[in-house]
Amino acid sequence: xxxxxxxxxxxxxxxxxxxxxxxxxxxxxxxxxxxxxxxxxxxxxxxxxxxxxxxxxxxxxxxxxxxxxxxxxxxxxxxxxxxxxxxxxxxxxxxxxxxxxxxxxxxxxxxxxxxxxxxxxxxxxxxxxxxxxxxxxxxxxxxxxxxxxxxxxxxxxxxxxxxxxxxxxxxxxxxxxxxxxxxxxxxxxxxxxxxxxxxxxxxxxxxxxxxxxxxxxxxxxxxxxxxx
DNA sequence: GCGACAG
DNA sequence: ATCTTGTCGC
Numbered sequence: 001x002x003x004x005x006x007x008x009x010x011x012x013x014x015x016x017x018x019x020x021x022x023x024x025x026x027x028x029x030x031x032x033x034x035x036x037x038x039x040x041x042x043x044x045x046x047x048x049x050x051x052x053x054x055x056x057x058x059x060x061x062x063x064x065x066x067x068x069x070x071x072x073x074x075x076x077x078x079x080x081x082x083x084x085x086x087x088x089x090x091x092x093x094x095x096x097x098x099x100x101x102x103x104x105x106x107x108x109x110x111x112x113x114x115x116x117x118x119x120x121x122x123x124x125x126x127x128x129x130x131x132x133x134x135x136x137x138x139x140x141x142x143x144x145x146x147x148x149x150x151x152x153x154x155x156x157x158x159x160x161x162x163x164x165x166x167x168x169x170x171x172x173x174x175x176x177x178x179x180x181x182x183x184x185x186x187x188x189x190x191x192x193x194x195x196x197x198x199x200x201x202x203x204x205x206x207x208x209x210x211x212x213x214x215x216x217x218x219x220x221x222x223x224x225x226x227x228x
Numbered sequence: 229g230c231g232a233c234a235g
Numbered sequence: 236a237t238c239t240t241g242t243c244g245c
Binding site: 033034036069070071072074075077078099100101104105110111112125127128129130131132169 | 232233234235
């Protein structure tokens with residue numbers, strides 16, 4: 001597969017990424033995640049009131065997976081269904097937590113940044129593991145963190161959201177800065193390692209993948225109904 | 229050539 | 236990510 005074309009597109013889109021501190025109030029914060037079942041992708045978004053973290057809206061959409069998973073090019077696989085899901089939301093969030101990297105990416109365009117540019121919304125990349133950049137392990141305790149670096153450039157943080165639990169790899173997606181990343185990820189994380197909006201989206205996506213993703217039980221029931 | 233490698 | 240039950244540990 002030829003990726004040089006996609007690499008150029010990433011560099012171009014990366015120029016549209018804006019790293020700046022959030023201004024104004026964040027009333028709604030969302031989490032988006034994608035689950036897979038065979039050749040289908042299920043995107044889900046949960047919108048939470050902030051800082052109460054009450055669920056105020058949610059949406060899901062499905063699409064066939066076309067692009068394969070290739071480290072560094074995850075966004076080309078998930079962007080389609082994510083955009084489709086976002087359009088179905090009635091309450092648009094002021095900030096979205098995305099399951100993946102932000103600018104902590106070889107070309108500064110991880111999934112969160114790509115989503116942020118495409119939707120023109122503030123996003124934060126919240127990955128469960130490392131992809132790019134150098135870092136040292138942060139000391140124990142919720143809130144402790146170290147920077148993810150690319151040479152002398154700080155491109156993200158390795159943040160502990162809970163004590164004695166593996167840290168998260170957080171980085172600016174779009175329209176947020178490094179401090180916003182730490183503040184909002186911690187503010188939306190309660191008793192688990194993963195921020196609530198992301199946990200919600202993840203759970204919802206998996207449920208959709210299970211019920212609608214497997215074989216066509218629909219044709220089965222349809223046949224049964226006709227037989228009976 | 230070898231190791232790394234989001235979901 | 237997905238395939239998958241019970242189980243060791245804070």
